Every structure is written in structure tokens, then in C-alpha cells.
Amino acid sequence: MPCPYEHRKRDMSTPITVRERVAAASRRIGRLKRLDRAATGTIVLGGIGIVASVFGILFFILVEAWPLFRPAHAERLGVVGSPETAGATEPTALAFGADEYQRYYYEALGSAQIVVRHLADGHLARTFSPAGLAGTLVTAASRSTQGDFFALGTADGRVALAQLRFTPRYEGQTLVDLDIELRERGLITVDPAGRAVRAVSYRESEDTQVVAALVAEAEIRICRRANEGEARCDTLMPASGERFTRLSLGGTRGLIAGTDKGKVLHWELDPDPRLTDVSPIGDAPITALGWVIGDVSWVAADGRGAITGWFPTRLHEDDTERAMVRAHVFAPQQSPVLAITPSARDRSFLTLSADGSLVYRFFTNERTLLTLPAGTDDVVAALVTPKNDGILALRRGGGVVRYALSSPHPEITWATLFGRLWYEGYPHPTYVWQSTGATNDFESKLSLVPLIFGTIKGTLYALIFAIPLGVMGALYASQFVHPRVKAKIKPTVEIMAALPSVVIGFIAGLWLAGLVERHTTAVFLMAVFVPAAGTSGVLVWSALPRGLKQRLRTGTEVLLILPLLVLGGWIATVVAPAVEATLFHGDLRLWLAHNLGLTYDQRNCLVVGIAMGFAVIPIIFTISEDAFSSVPSSLSAASLALGASRWQTAVRVVLPTASPGVFSAIMIGFGRAVGETMIVLMATGNTPVLDWSIFNGMRTLSANIAVEMPEAPYGGTLYRVLFLAAGVLFAMTFIANTLAEIIRQRLRERYRAL
Secondary structure (H helix, E strand, C coil), X not given: CCCCCCCCCCCCCCCCCHHHHHHHHHHHHHHHHHHHHHHHHHHHHHHHHHHHHHHHHHHXXXXXXXXXXXXXXXXEEEEEXXXXXXXXXXXXXEEEEECCCCCEEEEEECCCCEEEEECCCCCEEEEECCXXXXXXXXXXXXXXXXXXXXXXXXXXCEEEEEEEEEEEEEECCEEEEEEEEEEEEEEEEXXXXXXXXXXXXXXXXXXXXXXXXXXXXXXXXXXXXECCCCCEEEEECCCCCCCEEEEEEECCCEEEEEECXXXXXXXXXXXXXXXXXEEECCCCCEEEEEECCCCCCEEEEECCCCEEEEEEECCCCCCCCCEEEEEEEECCCCCCEEEEEECCCCCEEEEEECCCCEEEEECCCCCEEEEEXXXXXXXXXXXXXXXXXXXXXXXXXXXXXXXXXXXXXXXXCHHHHHCCECCCCCCCCECCEECCCCCCCCCCEEXXXXXXXXXXXXXXXXXXXXXXXXXXXXXXXXXXXXXXXXXXXXXXXHHHCCCXXXXXXXXXXXXXXXXXXHCHHHHHHHHHHXXXXXXXXXXXXXXXXXXXXXXXXXXXXXXXXXXXXXXXXHHHHHHHHHHHHHHCCCCHHHHHHHHHCCCCCCCCHHHHHHHHHHHHHHHHHHHHHHHHHCCCHHHHHHHHHCCCCHHHHHHHHHHHHCHHHHHHHHHHHHHHHHCCCHHHHHHCCCCCCCCCCCCCCCCCHHHHHHHHHHHCCCCCHHHHHHHHHHHHHHHHXXXXXXXXXXXXXXXXXHHCCC
């Protein structure tokens, strides 16, 4: 180092004064202080940056998940007038609807016309007159939410079928208008006696048309026509003394009809009408019926405003027939419900009561999304637009009230995410995760409980495998192994932590899972024979003469213990077939299925425990070994001087003293296991089940995020639920680490005196 006084030209014999030495030292100390302050500032800024980054991630997760809980909102846009019907005192529309772009709305009139109007101002756009109805009075009409199929029932017992089609017309990339077309679907005589149709419902599939018409208080005519052939009609009757009040077709295979005694009758129509269920709704007449999307579940309302949801299911696995169950009870309305209009996009529906109020609900979670109280509008019918972005309410005497609707996540409630819900086709309320399905009418199931359970389950089995090996291995390496051997063992174990988890998962899923399946009994026997063999090695070593042990280098006992461990594993493999034949009738998997009802999946928690435990062991081993090595040697020496053996010293002195560090190692391993993705994803069936069995798989929060995120549309419900799952995972690790720190501090206080 150059002399700080080289700039002075002086004779080397000139002595350096004390003042000069103090000044030089002060400058050096000043430089060191500046470096220290810079290092301190950098460390502080780095710590603050890490904390800020963590909270920034949490804030971003909450921002993305919070819209799930925003309430639905409707904004009144005004009234669209109908100039042609102004001043009328009776409702002119028997059924009405709108196109998905909200450019037109249409009405089926009693004059046997279908009128299409501009939704912007109510002016007439097109008028259609179905063939064969000229001069005929239409007494009933209905419209399907899917496909805009119309059925017009006449006063002489006929039903005209039609479909209104809207074809978008573009110029460049801009929608300029819709081409409107009425497609005639035929005319069916439902009642040869010529009685007036009181109510009608119509559904059509690729090759079948089905019409249900109420032609008398106690008579329904059901007519089916295939491939434009002749219609075949049947008559359906209620029980003696009852009258029909409402009817509705669920596709082409089911029909429900309400009675004045508060019952709903359900018929299966394929191949012939067959009464399958009579559902008691209450003691008031049924005033409204409607099928939710999918035509399996339906909603009924009575004259007292009670609203319930029903669907058929098998209540027991051995049931041959499905029973109709009251799965949902909705908040009642204050007056009789006149109409139930389902959504064409999801499982929501709109109810209209006699006082003119509208209530928008969701079927699965029984959530009331929105309530539009009765106002000055005399509403006689209402619907949700095809894209769920608006509500249209038809006024008596003409005119439509428009509402802009915003309900982005109607299927989400706290009960959806963390409670039991009764899903369609299930025998009872349960926790289910099933985010997507093959059809648009799929009922999404977004419970996070199976994912949280799977995370805890996978972590538990991994730690059961990793904690004994990691902690005991670290204790042995720090207290018994010769330093030269330890210098090789510790880096080797630490290198294990560098193995990519995807490689471990790949090996576990494609090789280890099959190996464990073939030798399941041997794997469980190894859990007994290998520790027993290792313990016997320790006992044999302890029984050796003192003089022989003193001549051997410390740590040489591993040369005795390792062969015994291998021998224990070999013995377990050899005796496994005999044990399996004797105790499990030759096949452990079949025995589990027949006697315990447990299903053995090839990729299960046993495989995950081994594979993920293998990934967690290096972390637990390294931190635990550092904690054991930090115990003052004076404590060990004092214990040995008092006559304790090396194992007694290790277990009763070193282990308790190092327990805060060991506990920290276990909790860091816990965090590693909780956040593990690829091993769980590749080594399990990835099935979200609520079962502690070690022989089946699970799905964890982290693996679920990895699987579902590519399928989640941006801003959609699944997208935001995945962010919420990430928040739950964040909260789990935060709570676990906080509790771990509290316990660690208490352990430190307890053993500080040592």
C-alpha cells in the first residue's frame, strides 16, 4: 500500500509526527465509516425493497381477485316506446325477446304476427305473419331462450312453429346491421277437438320437434314430430281434483307442469311419456316454472312468492332410478311470481312478481344478484339479454324498459369458494373443484377447499418422509462423523437441492410410480426393516469392546451401519411376497379395495411423499446441521464428562439446544413443500379429492394454478379465482412462518440459559 505521505518531498530520515499519524488514521477511519454507511444503506434499501416487493405482489393479487366480490349493478337506460300500441289497455305481446347485439326486440302478438322493432327507439323494423294463421286469434305463445324458437297457440287448437334468425352483417370489421329472417317450422294440430290453447311450450333438436300445450284445466297435449313427419300426440292428466296452471319443456326429453295444489309433475318423454316424479312445492298454486340452462335443473314459484330449485339425482350409489330433490331454496318475493326467465349464458334467472318487481338470481349458490323494485312501470314480462348485459321489461300497453346489466361473476360467493354447495346431479352438498366442462351449460364448481386440503395433505406426507431423515442425518453428521467424512457428505447433500424439481417429478411420475406400484408391500416393510437394521447396527457398535472402538476413527461406525441398512431393504423385498400372500390374499391393492374401500392410484401420495421429501431433505439437512454445529462444544464436553454417552449427549443436550434452528429448518422445508408445483403435478393424478388416503392423489393450490392458468380467459371468473388461490397460498405460508417464528423465539428463550 503506497504511503499516504508520498506527495511530500522529504528526507526519509525525517520522522513522522504523531499529528500526521493521527490524521492518516482519521482519514482511513473516515473512509471505512463511509463504506460502512454505504453498505448499511444498501442493505437497508435491499431489505425495504424485498418487503415492498412482497407487499406489492400481495397487493397485485388482491387487486386481481377483488372484482370477484363486486355486486351486480343495473342502470336504467329509459323506456323504448311502441307508437303503434300507444294507449292500449291490454298487453299485446304474448311473448317477446331480443337479439344478442341488442339492436332489435320482437313480440309475438295476439293477431298472429311477430313484430320486430328497433331497440334504440321502438320503431317498427319488420312484421312477419306465420303461414296458416291468417285471421286466427293467438291465445298463447312462448319463446325458447336458446335459438329463438316461437310457438303460437291458437283459439282452434293449433300451434304454429317458427324460428327468428338474426345474421350479423359487417362492413370491414364493423357490424352495421342484422339481417332478420323468419323460418317456418310447421303447423301442428295439438287438439283435434279444436279447444283453445291456454299455454304452450316448444323445443326442437336436430331431428325432433316437441310441443306441449295446455288445452283444458286438467289436460295437456304433448305432440312429437320427427324429420318433418306426422305428429304423434299423447294426453297427460293430473291427479283427480287437480288443475294444471303452468307447463314448460326441458329440451325434447322432459316436461314439467305445475298444479293448483302446489305440486310439480315431471314426465320423461323418451321414448313415451312417463310420469317420473311428483314434487311438492307447497300448498299454494304454482304460478311460474322455468328450466335453467342445460334443461336438467328447474325452478318453481308459487302464489306466496316461494321459489325453489330442483333436479334429479341418485341419492345412493346403488339406486337405479333418479329422484327429484329440492336442492335450493331462494329468498322469497313479497307477492306471487308471475314469470321465471332463465339466462341463455349461465345458470342465472330472472323472476317477475305481481307487484312488478324484478329479482335476478343465480341457481347454484342461491345468490340474489340484483333487485329492481316495482316502480311506475306496469311490467308484464321481462328477460335477460342473450349476453347477460341487459334486462328488458315489457310494459302493459306497449313499450320496453331497458336496463344495462353488469354481473361479471355471479357464480362466486364465499360459500362457493369455501362452503358446501349442492351441485346438479350430486347426491348431497359437497366441496368440488371442476372449473371447465365440455358444454356451454356446464355448472362450474370452484371450491378452494379440496385444493387447500390437497396442499396440506401433500406437504404432510412429504414432511413425514423428509423430517426424520433430514434432522437425524444432520444430527449424525454433526456429532458422530469424522470431519473429513463430513466435508464430503454435506456438499453432496447440498448438491441434491440443485436438482430441478421438474426432473424429480419426471422420474417420480414415469419410473418411481410404477416401481412403487409393483412393490407396495415392500415399500411399507422397508419403513420397518431399514430403521430396525440401522438401530441394530448402532447397538452392535455400542457393544464392541472399548479398546477396539478407541483404535477406530470416529465415524467408522457408518461402515457397519450402511451395509445393515441395505440388508434391511433387501430383506423387506424378499419377504414382501410372502407377507402379501399371507395377510392380503396375494394382492394388496385388491385387499384395500374390498376390505377398506380404498382405491390404489398409481400416482399417489406415497410417491409424492418420497419424491417431494427427496427435494425437501437437503434444505432441512443443511439448516439443521448448521444449528447442531453451532451448539457450544463446552455443553457436549460437560455432558460427556458427567458420564453421558455420545447418543445421550446428542439427543438430550445438542438437540434441545439447537431446537430453534431445527424448527426453522422444518418450517423452511414446509414452505418449500407447500409451494412445490412440478413434482406434485407430475407425480400425482392431480385430482382434487378430500381423502387422507395415502393411496390416492390430490391437487394442490400451486399445481392447480399451473394447470388452469393457460385455460383461464383474461378477466374471467376462473382467472380471478386462480389469483385468489394464489392469495390463499400466500396467506398459508405467511401464517405458518409467523407461528414458526413465535415458536422459535420461545424455544430460544427456553434454552438460552444453556
